[in-house]
Amino acid sequence: MTSITSPAAPVPGPGAGAPEPTGAQPVRGRIARLWLAYLARRLAGVVAVLVVIVLLTFMIVRWVPGDPARLIVGFDAGPAQVRQVREQLGLTQPFWQQFGHYVGGLFHGDLGTSFVTSQPVSEMLAQRLPLTAQLAVSALIVVLLVGFLLGVTAGVLDHNGRGRYYTAPFTAVTSLVGALPEYITGTLLVYLFALTLHWFPVQGGPSFTAMLMPALAVGLPPAAVLARLVRNETVGVLSQEYITTATSKRLSSARLLLRHVLPNVVTSTLTLSGLLLVALLGGTVITENVFNIPGLGTEVVQAILRSDYPSVQGIILVLGVIAVVINLAVDITLGLLDPRVLARRVA
């Protein structure tokens, strides 16, 4: 970086170097300031939520009615054993010391040790998170692919006056699929494609064939909801005057759709897709149990049933952080796609 002329954002455009009194610089500067304020607001929210999540997971053990140590060791164990577990949980220390210890541990990546397997929780998370993440991302691809393709197609057909043949079946199918819980979709998929047709294995896993059915089970219901949303938005955008302007440019339908329609559809649906993405996380946890995928979702159920509090805390913490990251990513994408949101909600 040896630029000595301007420390600010570079000025593009013709006549480089020529002074521009009302040139691009102030505009760029303003946008940068807007971004800064926007990110600051979002980050404040992120920090607040992270604090709440840390507090919540910390309080899990404290809020358990009765003695959590007794629940862990079982009712046959002697008092010495209970005392040992109490100490292991840190329950013998004063409250603030316990919290300080917990938070301090988090910063060092120390989330405690599982009571059941004696494995460090961080190690367990490192083993299981990739599969969960893979399922969530695969499902996300299903949601976006199916939701947008179906929605935009239905919207365009509707706009071209061919809607009357497609609208009713479209609404019926998307309503039905959108209302299907992922555990029923999953069961149905297993029955059809694994047990009857033998196309895919019953057991879910990292390979494409083993991941496809779980991803569909998680992704199809939100995809159906998204498809309806996208269809309505597409119909709305297509009837806007700026689309007439674009039509007057006689662009190819691909260009019209990709450059002029989609950005606006994406922008207006993205706010709600944030909620859908977050819903994906719940679907992932449940669907892992249908396909017996060794991810966080199967582990959290086992951990809860076995009162393995360190594991429960660790998994809930990770799920919460994932939700935070998703929300932040959605907000940033929204800001990139539609800079108008940067200035919104300042008041």
Added chain:
Amino acid sequence: MRRERRRPLPAMLVVGAVLLLVMVVIAVVAPIVWGDSAQALTADIRQTGSSAHLLGTDSLGRDVLYRTLVATRLTLIMALCATAVAVGIGTLLGAGVVLAGRFVRGVGARVIDLLVSYPPIIVALTVTAIFSPGRVSVVFAIGLAFCPQFARLTNTLAASVSARDYVVVARLLGTGRARLLSRHVLPNIAAPVLVLTSVGFATSIVALSGLSFLGLGVQQPSFDWGMLLASGLRDLSVNPIESLGPSVGILLTGLGAGLLGDGLARYWEPRQHALPERGSRASARVPKAPPVAAAGGGDVVAELRDLTVSARGAELVRGVSLDIRAGEIVGLVGESGSGKSVTAMAMARLLPAALTWTSARHQVNGIDLSRADVPPPTRLATDIGVVFQDPASCFNPALHVGTQLTEVLRVHRGVPRRQAAELAVQRLREVRVSAPESRMHQYPHELSGGMRQRAMIAMALLSEPKLLIADEPTTALDVTVQADVLRLLHQINADHGTAMLLISHDINVVSALCQRVCVMYAGRIVEEVAVADLRAGRVHHPYTKALLAASPGEDADRATNPLRPLPGRPPRPGDVGDACSFAPRCPLAMPRCREEDPLPRPTPDGGVAACHAVDPALVEIR
């Protein structure tokens, strides 16, 4: 005996209510009748469906159908309780925050927003982890997990209600917060909350069953649909039909509650009725327009013959013919709904797909456009420039101004991006847009209305079109900016010789700018007149006369020549029959006008008018 007509109940509401009612009946009856059969152990383990056991048996030989029916009660009760928790806490939270102080209100709304964007499953898992899985903890888990959504809805609703006068008055009168909430706010948001409650019940039943399915809900020996489904999944390879019962139960109940909610919403807030289908009328015989007198010479840039445009059987434009010569500015005036914009859009082949149209002849710069089934060639983009009425909505809000300006050049002419940008900046400077270089990188919403319209004109001119169609280019602008834009159009015409079709409802605008003016009424051109004649008041059609009389001229003396508004309204499209469409409002109307639509005829001044009263023969008789 007359009864007040009631709004019919939406079918969704009825179906939803019936489904739920059936479920409730099963929930009440099944445990009494089949309670024992559902628990009876038999030796028939994991059998598939048979006449004895319709849905087969589970791993302990219990009849799955009976178990499914009996489980209805527990499932419904738990879902109901969870919904009550969610609605109760959520409503109190959402509405309570509104009545609190300003600070709490702001922070509360933010917190609720944050909570809504986090997965309910995290809350649900946390609660079950704390209180150990069981039927009570699962109810609270789901109830708490979904209360942010209710809080958000009631918060939004209550915020709008509490801003209303009667709440403000009650507050000023010193009504306590609790009373304000229970007497003024809650009753007024009851309907939408009830709708969401119904939808929330559907969500609850799905989520509860999900937790039970995982083993985190109801524990043995109790059983609900979720637990039965988990058992069904375990036995799926042996007895696939076992999963059917609980699945159908969950789906039908969820569907019923969802339909009930949607139905209630529709019942309380009926959507606007769709436009009634207009009866397809046999269209009146379209009189063939005579060839327009070649007044000014010059090549014809655009030509339109016998254009008819209809929407669902109603004719919006009825046999319009229009010629525009090189360098000429032709005005198209008329009241709103006269079909002038539709004509202009048809000229540019930009009619929406819902409209159907035919024309005997239609060409622009030598391109034949008369066939509706043949898409116009891309060359049209560079031959016709279009300026729309409202510059606020005609630019794509998601794209930079520069991107939109240069698109035609880049896509159709293959001009490199940089070079196209330079041309665009040049054009922007020409139409006197300030700071053109930085405008290129701005979004449309960052420009003022006048700047946007100038940018729109620059965009239309960038490819140096032969014809510029300007559809009410000044209507959405301030008066001072209007004059500016008109001057600009005039200058462009003078500098480049661009032919223009200017659409306006303002006869003054048209007479200031155009060389020739076509007056439209009810989908027809009723008079075509040279602008000199128009200015001098040498017009023939009574409608044109009425338009002139109703508009304040530039130098009109109000004392001797007061404004005379035109009484009545133009007919709705489709309501014109064989008569002259202007006859009901016409001071010169005679019996013939109500029987026969007048043909356009040449006037003594070289124009054209469609009126029986200006028929030379008839004028003599009068």
